[in-house]
Amino acid sequence: MRFATRLIHGGRRHTFHELGTVVEPIFTSAVYVYHHEVSRETPHVLPYKYSREDNPTVAHLEEKIRSLDSAEACIAFSSGIASIRCVIDSLVEKLGRLLLIAPLDLYGSTLVLFRKYAHRGLIELETVPPGTESILEKLKSIDKGSVVIFLEEISNPVLRVYDIEEISKNLKDHKYENSLLIVDNTIPTQVGIRPIEHGADIVVYSASKYLSGHNDAIGGIVALSGSVKELEETIWHSRRLHGCIMTPFTAYLLDRGLKTLHLRMMKHEENARAVAEFLLDHSKVNEVIYPGLSSHPDFKTSIKMLGNTSGIVSFRLKNDPDLSKMFKKLRIIIPGVSFGGPETIITHPLSTTHRYLEENERKIVGIDQRLFRLSVGLEDVEDIIEDLDSMLREVY
């Protein structure tokens, strides 16, 4: 099956032949008949035992995403941050002391989480400025131990695009005890790139964004390449012991959302490009950040790596904004902290998602009072542009 067909028909099916259901049912059963003769400790094998460990609706979704990501295994979580946490827990358990290299342009809470691990002495954390070059530079200075790189393929909110082929090549070239590349692919989704096909070992998603796609679900995904298939059991146990499996209803919402992912991403991209072009010409705007614009520092990388540049556009005003005055003018666009749904959302990263960064780190990343992130939705783009224009009239 090809990609668009797998979005619709992929998965481990549990349809009832007598009823002829076309849509995968939601299995709400918490407990299943116990078959004593079957091993209970291997993840993802039938029969099911208890829904904190495995659930048929969740297993259907996991199989669908495993195939979309060209992965060997997939595990679904209650949130994106739970999936990142269980991956790091499992790496600490498997590898012992490890060095985690992370560019500073990560989602704020991901960085806060890593800092907690470092503070407790479980990992060594090295943050580097945004961009492929800084990671490659850092790698040159390290020649032993276990090295893990964690990055967002399109970063949040400054939208740097990473050349994961180059990073993976350099990581594997070195003589490390262990080396792993983890890619958070939340913004591009599998429509933009399948990171495992370009050398990533582990891919994580906040499924709360484009994958579910309707601003009505919180979930997380981990996809594992063949090179780390043995981690499946450790990560599965971590999910089981933290009690953070995705709920069956969320799995259903995601399965439903995925059926239109390719169409939504095309429209998000089309609308985002039109909004970016409108902002480029606006007298109140100093800078427009969108990977599909030739002015973007990673434009060439985005052409090399991405089949879709997604629906996020960031922009910087010329002057300091009065947020409440500006936002009061909005009729359609919603001030909020998430992205990836049909509703256009505007975020002020400094006061919300990235408020925990140190002052000097914000400077390095480029997050200041004047920076905004727009998750361009699926409304008529003329309405989005008119709304933005009326908001920008309130700016000096």
Ligand SMILES: Cc1ncc(COP(=O)(O)O)c(C=O)c1O
């Ligand atoms: C890129 C990225 N990764 C991970 C997360 C965490 O996901 P969740 O909010 O589903 O826990 C977010 C949340 O905004 C995010 O933007």
